[in-house]
Amino acid sequence: MNEEENILEVTDICKKHKRFELQRVSFSLKRGYIMGFIGPNGAGKSTTIRCIMGLTHPDSGHVKLFNNDAQANMKSLKQRIGFVYDQNVFFEDLTVERNKQIISMFYDHWDDKAFYDYITKFGVPLSTPVKSLSKGTAMKFALAVALSHHAELIIMDEPTSGLDPIFRKELLDVLLEVIQDDEKAIFFSTHNISDLEHVADYITFINDGKIQFSKETETILDDYFIIRGPKNLKELVEEHRPIAIKQTSLGFEAFMERERLKRLDMHPELKLERPSLEDVMYYVVKSQMG
Numbered sequence: 001m002n003e004e005e006n007i008l009e010v011t012d013i014c015k016k017h018k019r020f021e022l023q024r025v026s027f028s029l030k031r032g033y034i035m036g037f038i039g040p041n042g043a044g045k046s047t048t049i050r051c052i053m054g055l056t057h058p059d060s061g062h063v064k065l066f067n068n069d070a071q072a073n074m075k076s077l078k079q080r081i082g083f084v085y086d087q088n089v090f091f092e093d094l095t096v097e098r099n100k101q102i103i104s105m106f107y108d109h110w111d112d113k114a115f116y117d118y119i120t121k122f123g124v125p126l127s128t129p130v131k132s133l134s135k136g137t138a139m140k141f142a143l144a145v146a147l148s149h150h151a152e153l154i155i156m157d158e159p160t161s162g163l164d165p166i167f168r169k170e171l172l173d174v175l176l177e178v179i180q181d182d183e184k185a186i187f188f189s190t191h192n193i194s195d196l197e198h199v200a201d202y203i204t205f206i207n208d209g210k211i212q213f214s215k216e217t218e219t220i221l222d223d224y225f226i227i228r229g230p231k232n233l234k235e236l237v238e239e240h241r242p243i244a245i246k247q248t249s250l251g252f253e254a255f256m257e258r259e260r261l262k263r264l265d266m267h268p269e270l271k272l273e274r275p276s277l278e279d280v281m282y283y284v285v286k287s288q289m290g
Contacts, residue, residue, distance in 0.1 A: 005067060007031045007153050007185045013051050013061035020209060022047055024061070027204045027214040031152070032182035034175060036200035036217070037189040038277070040285055044209045045189045046086070049157050052187075053083060065153065079108055082146030086158040088138055092131035096124055096141055107149035118144035122167075136163045143171070147178065154178065154186045160195060168192065172199050193278045197221075203277065207285055217277070224280055225261050227254045229270040240264045244287045255283035 054074035122140035
């Protein structure tokens with residue numbers, strides 16, 4: 001495996017819409033890793049993915065896939081990508097089986113055995129028209145297709161949306177199985193942030209069209225703390241400039257960088273807690289809203 005090769009490289013992508021703008025979006029993903037892509041609704045996740053997949057063209061900046069310019073080589077590069085989109089992209093009036101027959105013709109390395117194994121595992125009915133599938137089952141079908149042509153990069157836009165908790169857990173197990181092949185990589189956008197904590201090696205966080213950070217998951221969770229304490233200690237903590245602070249029924253809760261915490265003379269009534277990814281996203285977004 002080439003450790004240094006970025007399987008996906010996004011550099012300074014800008015894209016202006018009427019009410020929204022991607023601003024110099026940059027991040028990269030190496031083979032052998034899962035990257036979670038998070039951000040609130042309207043932050044720019046789907047627009048970024050559409051730029052990566054050539055479904056929309058950025059105004060400036062560029063995307064490289066497998067060390068190739070994506071825009072110039074997208075047709076051939078799509079052979080190496082498994083894409084699970086958050087909307088139905090199949091022939092709705094045709095059955096799952098008929099869809100498979102048509103789709104498989106477009107892939108040089110289609111693997112029928114892999115497809116039927118996943119269909120069985122996911123419980124997708126082959127003789128049912130796609131339009132009659134529930135949202136969750138349609139997503140399972142899309143995932144089976146993405147995993148059945150030996151793709152090196154799996155890109156998923158909200159794949160757990162509409163799925164029950166049991167299948168969400170199964171999906172994460174499938175992703176962990178896929179990534180055992182360290183030539184592959186997974187780029188995974190989701191609202192279910194708690195899912196990512198267990199599987200994502202890296203998190204890229206976008207808000208209001210700008211990348212806030214792109215780091216190892218463990219590093220992010222180690223970089224911040226939540227501090228809780230009584231009202232009379234609120235000013236003491238405020239002096240150390242937390243990212244955000246709010247009143248609670250029992251006192252206050254502050255979100256703070258580890259570096260600032262080192263300078264805080266800890267009082268026995270102050271309680272420290274490691275944040276979840278959801279906490280980090282919530283407080284960073286809240287701090288930018290003023």
